[in-house]
Amino acid sequence: MDILxxxxxLDTQLGSMIATHGKLIYIILFAIVLSEIGLLPLFFLPGDxxxxxxxxxxKLGALALPTMMATLIMAAFFGNLLSYRIGMAVGENIDAxxxxxxxxxxxxxxxxFYRKHGRAALFLSPFIxxxxxxxxxxxxxxxxxxxxxxxxxxxxxxxxxxxxxxAGYFFGEIAFVRQHMAxxxxxxxxxxxxxxxxxxxxxxxxxxx
Numbered sequence: 001m002d003i004l005x006x007x008x009x010l011d012t013q014l015g016s017m018i019a020t021h022g023k024l025i026y027i028i029l030f031a032i033v034l035s036e037i038g039l040l041p042l043f044f045l046p047g048d049x050x051x052x053x054x055x056x057x058x059k060l061g062a063l064a065l066p067t068m069m070a071t072l073i074m075a076a077f078f079g080n081l082l083s084y085r086i087g088m089a090v091g092e093n094i095d096a097x098x099x100x101x102x103x104x105x106x107x108x109x110x111x112x113f114y115r116k117h118g119r120a121a122l123f124l125s126p127f128i129x130x131x132x133x134x135x136x137x138x139x140x141x142x143x144x145x146x147x148x149x150x151x152x153x154x155x156x157x158x159x160x161x162x163x164x165x166x167a168g169y170f171f172g173e174i175a176f177v178r179q180h181m182a183x184x185x186x187x188x189x190x191x192x193x194x195x196x197x198x199x200x201x202x203x204x205x206x207x208x209x
Contacts, residue, residue: 014050014053014054014057015057015062018057018062018063025063026063026067026068026071029050029054029068029071029072029075030071030072030074030075031075032045032047032050032075033047033050033051033072033075033076033079033161034075034076034078034079034082035079036079036132036133037075037076037079037080037082037083037126037132037133037136037157038078038079038080038081038082038083038086038136039082039083039133040083040086040133040134040137042133043129043130043133043134044130047129047132048129048164051072051160051161051164051165051168052164052165052167052168053168054068054072054165054168055164055165055166055167055168055169055170056168056169057168058165058168058169059168059169059170065165065169068165069161069162069165072161072165073154073157073158073161073162076126076154076157076158076160076161077154077157079136079157080136080149080150080153080154080157081150083133083136083137083140084136084137084139084140084144084146084149084150084153085140086137086140087136087137087138087139087140087141087142088140088141088143089140090137090140090141091140091141091142091143094141110138110141110142111142111143113142114138114139114142114143114144115142115144118139118142118144118148118149118152119148119151119152120152121135122135122136122139122149122152122153122156123152123155123156123159124156125156126156126157126159126160126161127156127160132157132160135153136149136153139153
């Protein structure tokens with residue numbers, strides 16, 4: 001609950017961080033966005049509301065919009081690269097050892113999916129919490145061509161960051177938005193988890209004769 005409180009009161013939390021750390025906040029936010037995209041265990045980090053609130057602080061003059069946007073886009077770039085490389089290493093290890101507990105048919109379906117629809121999936125995935133963390137990793141596991149992956153993934157995260165920051169810049173001071181920040185956070189996480197559950201259920205149905 002303490003973590004949820006931090007996530008749902010980012011407007012006050014980020015304000016105090018800016019006051020305490022000054023210019024170091026750029027590095028801190030860089031690390032948060034990179035970690036959410038690049039490291040699976042940190043999928044719960046509050047990317048959407050954090051970027052939105054960051055845009056509102058740019059409107060207030062506490063942060064520089066062009067610098068902050070470039071910083072976060074660069075963080076997403078390295079997060080995409082890190083997650084893909086980890087996924088690629090995991091995929092190579094799976095292929096080398098042929099683990100019995102790995103469903104090879106499901107793995108092959110994943111690879112076929114990324115060959116056919118990988119670019120569209122990676123463009124859309126940043127807008128769905130949780131999914132944006134797993135999609136780059138699975139692209140690596142599925143051996144999606146690196147060039148195609150980096151173009152699609154970075155266009156997607158670039159649009160994601162730019163749209164959320166500009167939304168925060170222009171609409172972040174609206175009282176209704178600030179009052180419902182908790183609902184925004186929970187809705188994003190809920191949609192992401194539902195997408196994963198739905199995908200797992202559909203995969204299980206396809207495996208049945």
